[in-house]
Amino acid sequence: MVASVTSFGRSGVYDWLIQRVSAVIVGLYVLILLGYLLGHPDLGYEEWRDFITSGSMRIASTLALLATLAHAWIGLWVITTDYLSNSFVRFSCQSACGVAAAIYLVWGAQILWGL
Amino acid sequence: MQVSIYRYNPETDSEPYMQDYHVNTGGKDLMILDVLALIKEQDEAVSYRRSCREGVCGSDGLNINGKNGLACITPISEAMGKRDSKLVIRPLPGLPVVRDLVVDMGQFYTQYRKIKPYLINDTPPPAIERLQSPEEREKLDGLYECILCACCSTACPSFWWNPDKFIGPAGLLQSYRFLADSRDEGVSERLSDLDDPFSLFRCHGIQNCISVCPKGLNPTRAIGHIRNMLLQRAT
Ligand code: SF4
Numbered sequence: 001m002v003a004s005v006t007s008f009g010r011s012g013v014y015d016w017l018i019q020r021v022s023a024v025i026v027g028l029y030v031l032i033l034l035g036y037l038l039g040h041p042d043l044g045y046e047e048w049r050d051f052i053t054s055g056s057m058r059i060a061s062t063l064a065l066l067a068t069l070a071h072a073w074i075g076l077w078v079i080t081t082d083y084l085s086n087s088f089v090r091f092s093c094q095s096a097c098g099v100a101a102a103i104y105l106v107w108g109a110q111i112l113w114g115l
Numbered sequence: 116m117q118v119s120i121y122r123y124n125p126e127t128d129s130e131p132y133m134q135d136y137h138v139n140t141g142g143k144d145l146m147i148l149d150v151l152a153l154i155k156e157q158d159e160a161v162s163y164r165r166s167c168r169e170g171v172c173g174s175d176g177l178n179i180n181g182k183n184g185l186a187c188i189t190p191i192s193e194a195m196g197k198r199d200s201k202l203v204i205r206p207l208p209g210l211p212v213v214r215d216l217v218v219d220m221g222q223f224y225t226q227y228r229k230i231k232p233y234l235i236n237d238t239p240p241p242a243i244e245r246l247q248s249p250e251e252r253e254k255l256d257g258l259y260e261c262i263l264c265a266c267c268s269t270a271c272p273s274f275w276w277n278p279d280k281f282i283g284p285a286g287l288l289q290s291y292r293f294l295a296d297s298r299d300e301g302v303s304e305r306l307s308d309l310d311d312p313f314s315l316f317r318c319h320g321i322q323n324c325i326s327v328c329p330k331g332l333n334p335t336r337a338i339g340h341i342r343n344m345l346l347q348r349a350t
Pocket residue numbers: 260261262263264265266267268284285288327328329330331332334
């Protein structure tokens with residue numbers, strides 16, 4: 001057992017599952033958006049706004065945002081632990097990723113629920 | 116033919132270099148190990164490991180024209196790609212070089228030790244032996260044949276980056292060899308040891324391990340089996 005406190009779920013199985021589930025969520029979200037855009041070729045601002053601010057789309061967008069952040073965290077964590085061997089550099093990068101993720105989370109929530 | 120050998124003697128060289136030799140193979144399709152023997156006749160300082168010279172002991176794993184393999188069972192014709200004009204022999208990648216083609220296998224064995232490569236069974240053994248049915252025995256095929264040559268682990272990028280944390284394909288194949296053994300009682304202990312983000316999950320399915328294994332084994336499949344066992348246990 002190799003200990004690591006900076007990984008997303010601290011367990012290999014958990015990270016692996018989250019990585020898969022989040023990929024499916026983001027994939028479905030992209031499909032929904034694509035489907036909508038293809039189904040509405042002459043889309044105007046009002047219509048798009050109504051669609052994106054509808055209750056179910058807000059939930060879907062929030063889910064997709066959370067899934068993207070988790071997915072990115074796990075992926076970037078793997079990359080930093082593969083390629084950055086200096087622990088100070090590695091931890092700095094991981095911290096920067098963490099702060100960026102927190103900013104995106106709050107910012108995304110503001111955009112999604114503040115409209 | 117022209118042969119280029121990786122040379123490094125830590126006592127006299129400040130850094131490794133490639134040295135060229137001209138070898139007369141007499142037109143025969145020799146094994147790479149025979150070519151090395153001919154070079155050693157010219158220059159007895161050239162160092163490499165070998166023992167059985169028939170693909171059984173696993174001591175002469177080398178990087179031959181960019182691909183890991185056992186020198187004793189790799190013929191020149193197989194080692195030379197269409198565009199290769201000479202033979203280039205280097206030590207297995209990723210492990211510290213002791214001298215020339217000899218690497219320090221310490222990290223590889225440390226990972227192997229971690230998977231507890233022995234039967235865990237606290238039940239007192241019967242008078243003669245612990246029996247297995249032919250079907251149970253069959254589950255070990257494709258696993259027990261591993262000769263620990265390290266060709267696979269030293270071809271695995273995940274092992275290059277984290278040789279101290281990732282068990283590597285050879286160790287994981289052996290881990291599954293014991294997980295699949297009907298006489299072993301250590302399943303949950305073994306799985307718990309692997310349930311972190313590095314030991315097993317650093318495998319990204321790159322499959323270099325399969326393409327180099329001189330015994331034709333499939334570590335990626337074994338890793339997949341262990342992952343499924345871990346998932347089943349956790350969900
Ligand atoms: S799995 Fe194959 S390549 Fe890897 S150590 Fe065993 S025999 Fe060698």
